[in-house]
Amino acid sequence: MALEKEDIAAYFRDLQLRICQGIELADGQGTFREDSWDRPEGGGGHSRVIVQGQILEKAGVNFSAVHGPLHPKMVSSMDIQEEVDFFASGVSIVMHPKNPWVPIIHMNVRYFELSNGQHWFGGGIDVTPHIIIPEQATWFHQQIKAVCDQANSGYYPKFKAWADDYFYSPHRGETRGIGGIFFDYLKSQSDEEKYQNFDFVKEVGESFVPIYSHLMQINADRDYSKAEKDFQLLRRGRYVEFNLVHDRGTKFGLETNGRTESILMSMPPMASWEYMYDENSYPEGAKTLSLLKKGIDWA
């Protein structure tokens, strides 16, 4: 039996709800509010957001299943000649914690299908600590390496390098955080392979709650100083820059008339910019900046 797009979308919607339950439990106070929306050209979504939780200052979990004629911007970027319809469904998440010791996290799983028969999965999970704690970076990469290795021993090295490249701000000469995995155009030649790819995407999705609950739990009670809060606000500013200047998903969403409030759920509740920030003013910060590089073998 072939794996149908409706089944994949139904899984993603269920995943969204289970992730929200898991994160509410981990936060201990915040509850998600849901806004459902329709896309004029076809389909729609459900956006779920926590504002002012106990640990999470702002957390967004977005589900969408949209379809319609392929947008001209996509036609040209995908080198497709014919006029085709597309179907896309996925879950995307960004969470901004209050405590600077808890990292920002981002996760996305998605499925894309064209009316000409092409279809593929994409996704990834990556972490942006405000202040890098190397043992935790190692732990995170080991977790996602295990998820990858279950499916294919070639995935982690390939998708880890892809994340390093994708989550890089050329104008700052730094990576957004400690990376993770990023993958796209995961295509299937057979029904069997499509199920296998879906299983991998599911494992990535299912890894979110245990990974982030752990990172919340071990860091949320840690004391922090004004220097650490200030540094968090600056790092959030860099997160804004990456998302608005470089992130293809954000740019594509805004350019193709997507739902702005859902796309920009990823913006932090508050961020700062300082002209010519002096890294020596906060030594832990200087150490973090020195680790925002491609190619670090965290696992």
Added chain:
Amino acid sequence: MALEKEDIAAYFRDLQLRICQGIELADGQGTFREDSWDRPEGGGGHSRVIVQGQILEKAGVNFSAVHGPLHPKMVSSMDIQEEVDFFASGVSIVMHPKNPWVPIIHMNVRYFELSNGQHWFGGGIDVTPHIIIPEQATWFHQQIKAVCDQANSGYYPKFKAWADDYFYSPHRGETRGIGGIFFDYLKSQSDEEKYQNFDFVKEVGESFVPIYSHLMQINADRDYSKAEKDFQLLRRGRYVEFNLVHDRGTKFGLETNGRTESILMSMPPMASWEYMYDENSYPEGAKTLSLLKKGIDWA
């Protein structure tokens, strides 16, 4: 005697210094720090910034005079076939005040010359009130209309409409602020016309200090509540969005390896984002949002 690029650049540098003096006087406390920088491919600039003045929380006045081979991104955007060198000089300014009643202001004057003989002026001045006070919006537009009318009675209507179009965020369906004037490719067919165009650009530049000093003076002592401060932070978030997503100058600078700290001088010291902001929560804010439209005849 032909007007040479060196003369124009010298005027811009002098304008920068005089604007800084005027703004220091208006602020009453802040003093500009200057960073001089070289551009590896040719030329350089001087960036001047006030941090934590009395009225101004962050104010940047940038001068640059750069040259070298025209960047591929510009060649394609300007529809030039041949390989040419360019020279560009200008002053650009963004100021973020502490008090939400004082508006954000932006000004830019620039000159561009290609080794194939083409040359033109560009620039503009526009105001982004956090909370729009219609009488002040009218006053501002009357001031710049007078500057324009001195040179050419067709300038204000044309350059005002250009600013409305340029400073528009499609993804928010709103203008950045109350606009002002924006112009580009102001070309000259004769030496005499080049002097006339330069005179106009000078008048725009010279208008900055009297205009903004007045707006600072009449608003800086006004009391404000937490609701007004919160609204300022949200409007600064929209300012960040416009500059990073849409502003051609910012995008071009970042894409062509410009000096990031000078380009992003325009970022506010602190900004916020709120998912699904409810405009009814602050009536003055709702009124402001209703005025962020193209085509309002403020003058």
